[in-house]
Amino acid sequence: MTSEIKQKKLMFLFKIFFDRDGNGSITKEDFEQSIEKLAKAKGWEPGDEKYKIAEKTLLEIWEGMLYKADANKDGEISADEWVKLWEESSKDSPFDWQAYYCKSIFRLQDSGNDGAIDKEEFVSVHKSFGLPEDQTSEAFDKLACGKDKITWEDFQQRWEEFFTSEDLDAPGNYIFGHLTFV
Numbered sequence: 001m002t003s004e005i006k007q008k009k010l011m012f013l014f015k016i017f018f019d020r021d022g023n024g025s026i027t028k029e030d031f032e033q034s035i036e037k038l039a040k041a042k043g044w045e046p047g048d049e050k051y052k053i054a055e056k057t058l059l060e061i062w063e064g065m066l067y068k069a070d071a072n073k074d075g076e077i078s079a080d081e082w083v084k085l086w087e088e089s090s091k092d093s094p095f096d097w098q099a100y101y102c103k104s105i106f107r108l109q110d111s112g113n114d115g116a117i118d119k120e121e122f123v124s125v126h127k128s129f130g131l132p133e134d135q136t137s138e139a140f141d142k143l144a145c146g147k148d149k150i151t152w153e154d155f156q157q158r159w160e161e162f163f164t165s166e167d168l169d170a171p172g173n174y175i176f177g178h179l180t181f182v
C-alpha cells in the first residue's frame with residue numbers, strides 16, 4: 001500500500017513531468033512533447049547529437065515504463081497503473097528499470113557531461129517542463145544542501161529519498177524541482 005505522502009509525490013510527477021497534455025494518462029505523445037520542449041529549452045536542433053541522445057533516452061524510458069506498467073495493455077499508462085509501477089519497482093532487484101531510469105535522468109540533466117548537475121543544468125531542464133525558474137533555483141539549493149553541484153552519488157541518494165521518504169523536509173523531495181501537491 002502506498003502511503004498518502006508517497007502517493008502525492010507520485011501524482012506530482014505524473015501531472016508535471018509525464019502527462020504533458022493533461023488527458024489523464026501517459027502516452028508516447030507525451031514523451032514526444034517532452035523531447036521537443038527540452039530541445040527547445042536547450043537550443044538543440046533535430047539533427048544535433050545531443051538531441052538524438054535525449055530522444056533515444058526518453059523513448060527508451062517510455063518503452064521500459066510501458067512494458068512494466070501497462071497492466072491492461074491499452075498502450076497507455078493510467079494514474080493507477082503509474083502508482084502501481086512504483087510500488088512494484090521498489091520490490092525489484094537493484095539492476096532494474098528504476099535504476100536505469102535514475103541514471104538516464106541524471107545523464108539527461110548533466111548536459112555538460114562532467115559527471116555532476118549544476119544549477120544551470122537543473123533549472124534549464126525544469127524550465128522546459130514549465131516550472132518557474134526562481135522556484136526551481138530554490139529547489140536546487142535545498143536538493144544540493146548548499147553545494148554548487150550534485151554528484152551521481154548524491155543524486156542516487158536523493159532519488160531514493162524521493163521515492164521512499166515520508167519526511168516532507170527531506171532534500172530528495174526537490175529532485176524533480178519545487179514539490180507541489182496539485
Ligand SMILES: [Ca+2]
Binds near residue numbers: 018021022024025027
Ligand atoms: Ca497524456
Ligand SMILES: [Ca+2]
Binds near residue numbers: 072073074076
Ligand atoms: Ca494501461
Ligand SMILES: [Ca+2]
Binds near residue numbers: 109110111115116
Ligand atoms: Ca554538468
